[in-house]
Amino acid sequence: MTQEQLKKYQVISMAAEGRITIREAAESLGLSERQIKRLKKGVMEEGPAFLIHKNTGRKPQHAFTDEIKNKIIVLKQSDIYKDANFMHFVELLAEHEDISISYSCLHTILTNAGIKSPKKRRRFKSHRRRKRKPQEGLLIQMDASPFEWFGTDEKFTLHGAIDDATGKIVGLYLAKNECLQGYFEVTWQILTKYGIPVSIYADRHSIFLSPNASKLTIEDQLTGKVVNATQFGRAMNELGITLIPARSPQAKGRVERLWETLQSRLPIEFKIAGITTVDQANVFLLQYMDKFNSLFAVEAQVSESAYRPISDDVDIAHVLCVKYQRTVDNGGVFSFYGKHFKVVCDGAVPPRARIKVLVSPVFAVKAQYKDTVFDTIPYVKSKKTQKSKPVEKKTYSLPDSHYYKYGHSLVKKVSFEDSDRDILNMLEEIFLTNYA
Structure with missing residues (x-):
């Protein structure tokens, strides 16, 4: 019998002997008077054993067996799952191993086995976040992230776009380097699946913004002088999409946080699917976006979409x-x-x-x-055909x-x-x- 149970028995015994009232016993144990009466009756009939819960020492019927626990630990330590954070591992167990387990239960099993989640929790920093746009399609954040996506030392660049209102991934494309083709492919996915967005928010990369744009003085701008748009900027103008250049990575925080999540999850997803090449990855990413959005996307504040349909006389290939x-x-x-x-x-x-x-x-x-x-x-x-032999000229070559x-x-x-x-x-x- 524990100390708590012993104290409860002593108080109930005093109430049964009439040394204290039912109300005094209830106040002493923090229980209701009805509960004290029930305990008093049980102790008088069965003795101190009545205060010990009948399931004490018994294993719950819904508890995982030691075999399942050991299997979970072995799987987490395997090459495929060792880099998965705990939340991602819960999803992978249900999807690939037919093991349904809650996050709290998994956390208890793995931490008791001395296994820590590879994703470290950063200390919360209070700062003002910009409110989401109310409608889907009002603002698309676009960026690229170089990373070892295949778990090797070689880096590839993932181009991506995320809707600001819903957090939904609307385009992903993997290439060797950050390039024009990568952003054109992401834009193609947006146009064919959703339509024409109102605006795109990107950094001041030379793909989006000409380097000469920063050289214009106020006097130049007042006189109407402009710089030529980049090829990507020209394409957005033809589609009627406003291209907004961000001045810092923090300004497009949603897509920056997307990279943190994908860098934690995608290498493991690639490993499970046996993907080792860029072409295989790009086919996989088309289906993976729907899976990701089902987990992380939220509802827009306004249900009506801001995407515009593509006119029949517009050939996307002739624009992008x-x-x-x-x-x-x-x-x-x-x-x-x-x-x-x-x-x-x-x-x-x-x-x-x-x-x-x-x-x-x-x-x-x-x-x-x-x-x-x-x-x-x-x-x-x-x-x-030469009519006459040309006169040999002597020229200086550097x-x-x-x-x-x-x-x-x-x-x-x-x-x-x-x-x-x-x-x-x-x-x-x-x-x-x-x-x-």
Whole structure:
């Protein structure tokens, strides 16, 4: 019998013998008078044993067996689950091991076994958080995070976007480096699944904002001087999306906190699914977003969505691409990246016309004249025959050691042959450039 039970027995015995009243016993033990009467009757009939709970020393029927507990401990120490935080481990046990367990129970089992959660809890810092936007689609926060996503020493960059009102992931795309193609792919996912958002909140990366923008003085701005938009900024203008540059990582805190969560969870999810390549990861991420949103997304304050539908006359591929100005010759041929292309237009493009060259991994190279987009084909110009031997001219060439040429030999120059591989190389240089 414990000290508490012994005290209770002594007080109940005094009440049974009439040395104290029922009310005094109730006040002494902190119980109701009705409870004292019940205990008094039980002690008089069964003795002190009545005060000992009948389940004392018995294992609850719903308790986990030692076999299940040991299995949970072994699984947590395995290579697959060892890096999972406790909350994530609860979800993984239910999904992959058919073990349903509460967080508190799991925490007790693992901490008693000397296992700590790898995710350290930071001390709470009080600060004012910006209120969420009331409608889904009003503001999309966009960013990229380099990390060892496959659990190796090699880093890859995950491009992502999160809706400010709901915390819902609306786009994810993995690439080797932070690049234009990564953000175009994320935007493509947003447009095709949800529609056109009102605004995108991103950092002041050169993909989003021209470096020359910070060089404009107040006098320049008053005179109406502007800098050319980046290719991403130009695409957002065509879609009617406002691109808002953030001035600090804290300003886009929701997407920054998203990276912390994904860096804790995704490497384990990849390991369980056997994913080791970027292509496999991008296929997996399309389904993983729905799973993540079901766990963490919240309801918007206003149920009506702010996404706008895409007009039927808008071809997303012709917007999310790179565009340059060129001039065609009399035969409808233009030069681009050291290679010649001919516009397939049946005379619809006049000689010496200014056109827009559209470049994309989706369709390679196309040409736009006014509002019409035409296909192009690679074109090899015939070499001109020399009528007379040209006069040899002596020109001075700077040595490779000259400062003007410093580093040129380190850069792989673009060259084209008459094959599709050359066009692929050109596309990789345009869209997968490392902006770091």
